Amino acid sequence: MNPTPAPQRQAAPGPFFATKQRVTHVVFDFDGTLSWLRHGWPEMMLDTFAPHLPPGQEMHDPVIRERLLHLILALNGKPTIQQMVMFQEYARSHGSGAPEPERLRASFQACLDGHIEARTARISSGSVPVETYVVAGARALLEHLRGLGLRLYVLSSTVQHRVREEAALLGLSEYFGERIFGSPADPAGYTKRAVFERILREEGISGGQLLAIGDGPVEIADAKALGGVAVAVCTDEDVNGSGICDPFKREQLLAAGADVAIPDFNAALPLLAPLFGA
Known part of the structure; x- marks a missing residue:
């Protein structure tokens, strides 16, 4: 067994960032990416x-x-x-x-x-502010991306009605409208890949216009297989906004093909700006 990876802050973006077409559609995982309700x-x-x-x-x-x-x-x-x-x-x-x-x-x-x-x-x-359970910097990023006119989605393996309820609780629904997708009650046969493919088909876009942001190897690998860009959010399970990447997540998500690994969204805007032509 390899020794426990040391905590890391942020990996430098790969060359993909500087070479592909402008991103127009951004797909977020929910738990551990936008929501911190399930931390731990x-x-x-x-x-x-x-x-x-x-x-x-x-x-x-x-x-x-x-x-x-x-x-x-x-x-x-x-x-x-x-x-x-x-x-x-x-x-x-x-x-x-x-x-x-x-x-x-x-x-x-x-x-x-x-x-x-x-x-x-x-x-x-009201005993804690809602931001306590929103991943650090996520709301500011969503505001910025919405201002750029990008199409924003949530794609989660959590049952769909729970994802929508929790997005509403955290005040995040407004950024996505009806584009919040979770798994059905019976998850047999459910895959994120199929939803990614449906988005590309229904929106008439190529994989190169897609950015996936998540904390699981599944969405990272799926986005890369479709020709998209993938950002790994290696959220700290103990301290929201610590600025430290969870070492196990970082190791696995970079191995899955992520173009960059970040601990949260506090410093994400300058890093991601080139993808949007900003």
Whole structure:
């Protein structure tokens, strides 16, 4: 196992930034990219798995923890059930059993929903400002991109009605209108790639006019496969706006083909301006 990557601030953009046509359509992931309501979810998932580790393995063992964290983040951007299937297969391959994936998913979702409900209540009561749970700098970037006349989308693996509710709670819906897409209630067969392809087809644009911004390998790899630009948002799960890239996300997202890795959007405008002819 490789040692834990050191925290990084920002990777320099690749040559792609200076050579492609002007971007006209921008597709954002939601959780961990625009919304910080679900921050800490990887630790919650590790806690869900911990009681079911094979004999002799403990979650406090850094080798085991990092191995599972890599496996979890590699599936970020796909329906959660796939991470549960991954863990069941991991446990079985090490001579142990694990609950059925749906039972694991329900346990994890209950834990995550409890945190989301508490955070939502803080916003609704006014005990914290809404910006507490908007990724640092995101609103300013959205305002700027809307001012440039770009078409903005949300594409999430979270169930669609939840994405739309949470976008409204955070005051982000106005930037996207009806262009907020999540997974169906039954995520079998759902892929972000199919939605990307539909956007290109319906909008009559080429992949080179597309910018994907997200914190999961799925949207990064899909955008690159279609000829687009991909920006990795390696959000800190502990401190919103820390300016430090999560090292595991950074490693995986650059490996997936991201043109640049950023910790949040506080310094994003000068970096991205050349893509919009600005």
